Amino acid sequence: MGNRRFGVSSALRHICAAVIPSGIPYFRYSWKKEAWNLFFVTGIGVGAFLAALFISNPDPVQMNPKLIAELQGYGIKDFAGLMPNDLFSWSALLSLRGLLFIVGGGFLVGFGTRYAGGCTSGHSIMGLSTLQWPSLVATICFMAGGFLVANLVVPYIIRL
Amino acid sequence: MDKAHVLDKPSERELNTDFELRSLDSSQPAEAWKVEKTWSLLKYGFAGMVFGVILVKSEVISWFRIQEMFRLQSFHMYGVLGSAVLVGILSVWMIRILHLRSASGESIRFRPRPFHRGQIYGGLLFGFGWALTGACPGPLFAQIGAGFTVVILTLISAIGGTWAYGRMKDKLPH
Numbered sequence: 001m002g003n004r005r006f007g008v009s010s011a012l013r014h015i016c017a018a019v020i021p022s023g024i025p026y027f028r029y030s031w032k033k034e035a036w037n038l039f040f041v042t043g044i045g046v047g048a049f050l051a052a053l054f055i056s057n058p059d060p061v062q063m064n065p066k067l068i069a070e071l072q073g074y075g076i077k078d079f080a081g082l083m084p085n086d087l088f089s090w091s092a093l094l095s096l097r098g099l100l101f102i103v104g105g106g107f108l109v110g111f112g113t114r115y116a117g118g119c120t121s122g123h124s125i126m127g128l129s130t131l132q133w134p135s136l137v138a139t140i141c142f143m144a145g146g147f148l149v150a151n152l153v154v155p156y157i158i159r160l
Numbered sequence: 161m162d163k164a165h166v167l168d169k170p171s172e173r174e175l176n177t178d179f180e181l182r183s184l185d186s187s188q189p190a191e192a193w194k195v196e197k198t199w200s201l202l203k204y205g206f207a208g209m210v211f212g213v214i215l216v217k218s219e220v221i222s223w224f225r226i227q228e229m230f231r232l233q234s235f236h237m238y239g240v241l242g243s244a245v246l247v248g249i250l251s252v253w254m255i256r257i258l259h260l261r262s263a264s265g266e267s268i269r270f271r272p273r274p275f276h277r278g279q280i281y282g283g284l285l286f287g288f289g290w291a292l293t294g295a296c297p298g299p300l301f302a303q304i305g306a307g308f309t310v311v312i313l314t315l316i317s318a319i320g321g322t323w324a325y326g327r328m329k330d331k332l333p334h
Contacts, residue, residue, distance in 0.1 A: 007179065007180030008296070008297040008298035008301075009180065009296070009297035009322075010178060010180035010181055011297065012297060012318055012319050012321075012322040013178070013181075013322055013326070015319050015322075016319060016322050016323045016326060020323060024323075024326045024327055025329075026325070026326030026327075026329050027323075027326050029181075029183070029184055030183065033183040034181060034183055035201055036201050036204040037180075037204075039201045039202065039204040039205040039208065040204045040205065040207060040208035040211070041208060041297075041298075041301045042205055042208060042301075043204065043205040043206060043207060043208020043209040043210075043211070043212060044208045044209070044211055044212035044215065044298055044301040044302050044305065045208075045212060045301045045302065045304055045305035046205070046208070046209050046212060046305060047208060047209035047210060047211060047212020047213040047214075047215075047216075047302070047305065048212040048213070048215060048216045048221070048301070048302035048303070048304075048305030048306040049212075049305040049306065049307070050209070050212075050213065051212065051213040051216035051217055051306070052216055052305070052306040052307055055213075055217065056216070056306075057217075057219075061219055061222050061224050061225060063224045063225070063228055063233075063234065064228055064231075064233035064234050066231075066233055067224065067227055067228055067231065067233050071227075079224070081308075082216070082219060082221055082222040082223070082224070082303075082306065082308075083221075083222065083223045083224075083294065083303065083308050084223055084224070087223070088223065088303075088308055088310055088311065089308075089310055090309070090310050092310070093310060093313065100292070101292050101293065102293070102310060102311070102313050102314050102317070103313060103314070103317045104289075104292060104317075105288075105289045105291075105292030105293035105314060105317075106289070106293060106300075106313065106314035106315065106316070106317030106318040106320075106321065107289070107317045107318065107320055107321040107324070108285050108286065108288050108289025108292065108321060109286060109289035109290065109293055109295070109296065109297060109300070109314075109318045109321065110289075110297075110317065110318030110319055110320060110321025110322040110323075110324075110325070111282070111285055111286075111289075111321035111322065111324055111325045112282045112283065112284070112285030112286025112287070112288070112289055112321070113282065113286045113296070113297060113322075114178070114282070114321075114322050114325040114326070115278045115281060115282025115285060115286075115325050115332065116278055116279050116281075116282030116283040116285075116286055117177050117178050117179045117180070117273075117276070117278060117279060117282070118178075118179045118180050119286065119296045119297045119298070120241075120290075120296040120297075120298070121296070121297075121298055122179055122180040123179070123279075123283075124241060124245070125241070125244050125245055125248055126248065127179065127273065128245045128248065128249070129245055129248025129249050129251070129252050130248075130252050130270045131249070132272065132273045133275070134273050134274065134275040134276075134279055135179075135273060135279075137275065137279050137280060137283070138279040138280075138282075138283040139283075140283075141279065141280050141282075141283025141284045141286075141287060142283050142284075142286055142287045142290060143230075143287060144283075144284060144287060145283065145284040145285065145286065145287015145288045145290070145291070146226075146229070146230045146287040146288070146290050146291040147230050147287075147291075148284075148287070148288070148291075149230075149287065149288045149291035149292060150226075150227055150230030150231060150291040151230065151231060153288070153291070153292075154227070154291060154292065157292075
């Protein structure tokens, strides 16, 4: 469309550059030149809002029964929406596990994507589409990290 | 003139480790990077909206789907991501073969990405966060839009993580 380098996670960097005044070199650049990215992420929010409002699927996610059984074993009761309300709601925020999922997870997403220089859209989709091997390395690491935490750490945190 | 423009001189720029920021590439002619007018940026907002609808309808913003993916319990996410990459490869191939241009007539270039170790360490850290939040950065915005307002805190925390990376960047191995 506009010959831009597609990637969502850099929006986080632009927000830092735009709203947190500091002398950190990483955030001293002309973020206005990348403003298209902020329009794009705002659009994502609006699109998701409209989709959830008008064309949402009334049924729960058709997930693997094994996952449901496993999560029920950890005390997750609500499988109705796209997200488990037991973990991602304002009331869950008051619990240690909610805090780790919501705030801890967010921090890792922000830190990790910038350290890796891209996220799922920038590396896995755009990078692989242009057949770049560093993006394949990054994607493999995304998946490896996810496998590790989903299988070994998430079950532990949910039971906190 | 704001401070950021001082860095427009290539000699004063730091190494660009960020693949998503084209305007930071020193090889980029500065005049090609005029700040776009607001109305012309709206098209990106519209593209984002379409992407947002797709993220919700394909259920990739679902924490449950992400857990399934990392437990190899469902093909769903692999199907969505795999087809996105396939369409991407085909599109890039067509752009190259047909010499397609952007809407404003620029030729479209794909620049090679140098490898650095951050892709390994950062990639793993992001993977940890992805499994916890069930969201990569795009879906964070979509989860908020879809009504999971507490994710605003996840987003703020992600912005904090980004800031922390920027702060420590020079001390981390790349």
